[in-house]
Amino acid sequence: MNADVLQSTESFSRRPMWAQVDLDAAAYNMQHIRRFVGAHTLIMAVVKADAYGCGAVAMARVFLQNGADQLAVACLDEAVELRRAGITAPILVLGHTDGRRAAEVVGYHIDVAVFHYDDAVLFSQEAERTQQTVRFHIAVDSGMGRIGYKLSERSVEEIKRIRALPCVMMEGIFTHFAVADDAADDACAYTKEQFFQFTQMYRWLWEEGVSFRFRHCDNSAGVLAYPAFFCNMVRPGIIQYGYNPFGAARHPEFVPHPVMSLRCCITHVKRLEEGETVGYGRRFRARRPTLVATLPLGYADGYTRLLSNRADVLVRGRRVPQIGNICMDQCMIDVTDIPDVRVGEECVLFGRQGNEYIGADELARIIGTIPHEVFCNIGRRVPRVYFEKGRCVGRTEYLFQT
Incomplete structure (x- = not known):
């Protein structure tokens, strides 16, 4: 032959046939994200959907070794996979986690996004039963229209009730931008309005005695286009895997390296x-x-x-x-x-x-x-x-x- x-x-x-994953490219991307956001902004690396198909366990390890502080996934099963692989860094489930899975949340020390009081009660009860603490990130719907609390007095009151539950730590508060990857004037205005809504919710809660360790809203596009919105944590996604949502012209000093290629033999x-x-x-x-x-x-x-x-x-x-x-x-x-x-x-x-x-x-x-x-x-x-x-x-x- x-x-x-x-x-x-x-x-x-x-x-x-195989999907070839370049670990050096993944390391390069995370190192440059770290330089881009600075030493004082935490990085929550998004590894949901099996790290965009690249392999969640492998990517999580590379990202954590090269500048990431925490990890984010979409559902509880993805978080459990990482824990079973020996990954000990904080992991946040960004989507809905049913309160009936509280034993796994508490047992595996996984942070969860909360936007239903009834789920929060079940998490709290399990944490109290096992003499542990469960960590919540409050999801805010600032204009994505997907999940989270909208800015209102009713939302503030419910979040205060969650804060009063036993064995609960209010670890973070977050939102997600809908059009941060669009450079048009109306899209920029919408992103700024989303940030205002998010900031207002945070302020209202702070005035009511509810505080958080972390605030985060910038996705990949936000990291590149809205550094003023870093808060104290960012959540990069696609740029980790080698694609700039704006194209290389937006930030020529950081052109991500593609991580995955798809190959086969004749x-x-x-x-x-x-x-x-x-x-x-x-x-x-x-x-x-x-x-x-x-x-x-x-x-x-x-x-x-x-x-x-x-x-x-x-x-x-x-x-x-x-x-x-x-x-x-x-x-x-x-x-x-x-x-x-040839074949x-x-x-x-x-x-x-x-x-x-x-x-x-x-x-x-x-x-x-x-x-x-x-x-x-x-x-x-x-x-x-x-x-x-x-x-x-x-x-x-x-x-x-x-």
């Missing part, structure tokens, strides 16, 4: 004659004698069918078109202009190969979404392979975990 083909097989152990090569077709629906018809390579990856792996006949793939550092409808488990590319293509050669669906690059943001623009969704859609049957200093240092095979 060709030496290049042999080398590519080092990146997978079963099916010839499984079959065949020749089509002019007029022959490819795939379901026969959506591609050869206009010339065409060399077609088949890849072992499809929409069930997160390479969405919406990209059919619209995206490029990298082979030997050159762009080639994806052709035909993307299948559930396979897709095809036109390699006619790449001489002597086993590595292809890159997004990421860098040689001097050429296809970003997840490029795929996102094609289908009208954001890079976050491109990452998060990569399925669990795609192994995550971790690279550091150019070498494979670990892998996660979700289908084979015990």
Whole structure:
């Protein structure tokens, strides 16, 4: 077998496809976020949705080693996964946590977002029963319209009742910006109004004797565009994984390095004659004698069918078109202009190969979404392979975990 083909097989152990995660890029991004926010602002690294598909445990460790102070997830199960992996840093569940899961919240020492009094009561009762303390972050709806208390006297009264519960620590108060990634004047005005609403809620509570250790509202876009809103903690998300919500022009001194790339190896090569077709629906018809390579990856792996006949793939550092409808488990590319293509050669669906690059943001623009969704859609049957200093240092095979 060709030496290049042999080398590519080092990146997978079963099916010839993998999401390659660059730990050096993740470290670089967090180090630069730390420099950007300064030494006195805490960083709560967002690792929800399996760290945007990159692997929550691995990413949490890298971020904590390179400047992050705390972690944030979306649901309790994600927090429990991190605790079971031995991570001891503070973890906040940003979404709703049912009070009936109080034993896990208290037992695993997990912070929870609170915006229902009844849930708070159940958390408090469990903490009192076990002679422990449960830590709350009060969620404020300043204009996102999702979760949290709206600015009102009624909200203040309910939060005061939560504060009066036994074995409760009011650890933090937070909100989330809806349009911080939009530089338009009306969007900036809305973000500033959200911050005013959040600050007003904090002041009202402080005047009523309710205080908090931490205040946080800036997401990735907020970190870059609204440093005046840092408070004493920020919650970076997508910039940790290598994408600037404004593009590099907004802050050229900090261009994040992409962390994930999606790769596979060619499984079959065949020749089509002019007029022959490819795939379901026969959506591609050869206009010339065409060399077609088949890849072992499809929409069930997160390479969405919406990209059919619209995206490029990298082979030997050159762009080639994806052709035909993307299948559930396979897709095809036109390699006619790449001489002597062989089964086993590595292809890159997004990421860098040689001097050429296809970003997840490029795929996102094609289908009208954001890079976050491109990452998060990569399925669990795609192994995550971790690279550091150019070498494979670990892998996660979700289908084979015990």
